[in-house]
Amino acid sequence: MNKWLLVLLFTCASTQAAEHGVKEISPGRLLLKEGEMAVGISPAPAKIERVLIIIHGRLRNAETYRQSAERAAEQAGQSANTLVIAPQFLNETDVALHPVADTVLRWQGNDWMAGGVSIAPFALSSYAALDQIIARLGDRRQFPDVKDVVIAGHSGGAQVVQRYALLSHGQPELKAAGVHVRYVIANPSSYTYFDERRPVAFNHARCPDFNRWKYGLTDLPAYAEGQTPAQLEENYVQRDIVYLLGQQDIDPNHPALDKSCEAQAQGAYRLIRGRNFFDFLKRSHPKELNQQLIEVPGVGHNGDGMFTSPEGQKVLFGQ
Template identity: 40%
Template sequence: MLQAPSLAVRRHPLRPLAAAAVAIAVLAGCAGSPQTPAAAGARTQTPAAAKPQWQRVHLGTGAGYDFPVYANHRLDGDLSRIREVVFVQHGLQRNGDDYYAAGAALLKASGRNPDEVLLVAPNFPGTPDQGKGFDGMPQWSVQGWMSGENAVNAPFAVSSLQVLDDLLALVTDKSRLPGVTRVTVAGHSGGAQIVHRYAVLNHVDERIRARGIDLRYVVANPSSYLYFTPVRPAGPDGKSFAPYDKAVCPDYDKYRYGMHDIVPYARGADGLTLYRRYAARQVTYLAGTEDNDPNHRVLDKACGAEAEGPTRLQRARGYLRYERYLASPGVILRHQAYEVVGVGHDQARMFGSQCGARAVFGMTESANPDGAACRAPQL
């Protein structure tokens, strides 16, 4: 339910901000990556040696819950000048600080007025994060937050997808952000998995857009996608579709790859109904042409993921074909897709590419001459 949450923001110090180039290099927090300590965080106008801070925001209705985010403005301050909101979602390392730092660097490079852009990096606390200051907050299993599962610690039973609902409610509250006309939710790798599933499953998109706010999603190099029916890419070229062999993978169509045993947030959803709704939502897919290693160390190798293709690039191409395969007369796909030429599983180069920087930060190609080139998907 899309309701404006109450706000109780407190600031917490972490260790000093890393150099911008280093922050960009560790942006992704890819699924399967080893954990790293919390590093650089929120924007500050104090000297470089000052400690960056994250904000504890109170979300939800009723008793609600606290949740940590990095942002370039105080979320309990005056946000009346904000015109656009950009979310950048971390991956499995839950390193929202690094995502925030790299996003801030790209925002600066875009030439946009930072007083009019709210940059937010949500940080989902995981069960390994004890002692990192996330006390009294929901915690998720290491991969559960990517799928939309509920927090595992009492008394919280909130889905990570509901958290995104509540964050969107916060930034689209016209009483506090009257000027917001565009919201972008972007993720790479593990972050792209939750962004993609959120774009499919949430129930707030149409209501937000009906209020004159342009809501967009950017999905870059995820390890897997959510299929609406039991078919998967088939044939030697992956250009046909058929049910997958259950002898090879009995559970290939279970959530988070298919519709069976879906998370409580989306319980009762019908696959084709979801597809038709999703087709009308504004989604941009980005796939690196060199993200083509079937043995990549952080590639999802579960059989449900393997049913979608052997590499991230092939899974992306297969899913784009699948969207068109499902389209019936009258269905209009409002999705865009680009392949980023010469780039592998590299979040900084993906979001810094010509199509990536345009999708996330509205950055024109002329303002980004060094960004990697993009092309239409090779389907």
């Protein structure tokens, strides 16, 4: 097994149910510069050609998403060359409920979703944590065969992937190694727009934050420092991004749907919000857009159903 995987420190994870905390803390630990990242990881194949980084949603149930990603890889016949990594962005409630070392990174509430900074053991943006994980995959001494890195998320995880694709710093290690990066955004509640245009009319006076981060590019997090909105937009449209939308994700009253005025200005439900955002991209960048929208028939707001569908398997594993 390669050296990087051997730095995983395995601990017993409590499975005690909790109303506001995670039911389970992932057993693995990845050592980052600022602390240890809780992580779930699949058994490492002998030859790793693809790494699928799967991002959990608001429930922070990384193990559920790891298992779903592994199932998708197996059904696609790609288990023999795919490593699945499922980072877990713990918060203060989780570590109060479950015993973890002080060295394990944790965030305040849902700050991790928008690129916020960890509260312990040191300050680290959740997006910078992803940067560190991804950068290592370009190390040819440890990952000599990796050709593709796929960063995917569903629902709240898809919100993270969309914002990370927009703000993420360049990955010179991966580019130098010839590793291709794809972002898969499945059924998020909202998107970050590049300007003040929105597909649905709304009362600006009653919705003053409609263009603030994370719905727009006003008041960007510290992670984005040094990048102008124009640069962010230019980089974003050139990235390989797939919007994977369930054709039955059409409930305007879904309990996990963002119903804020900022989100409602993007559409009534997730399917139409995704279509509206992709139309916005095509109108703004009719020539240079390097992205696609793929709809999954018969699937609603179900991460496992999205990723294990034929359409999901195709975009995750490049078939």
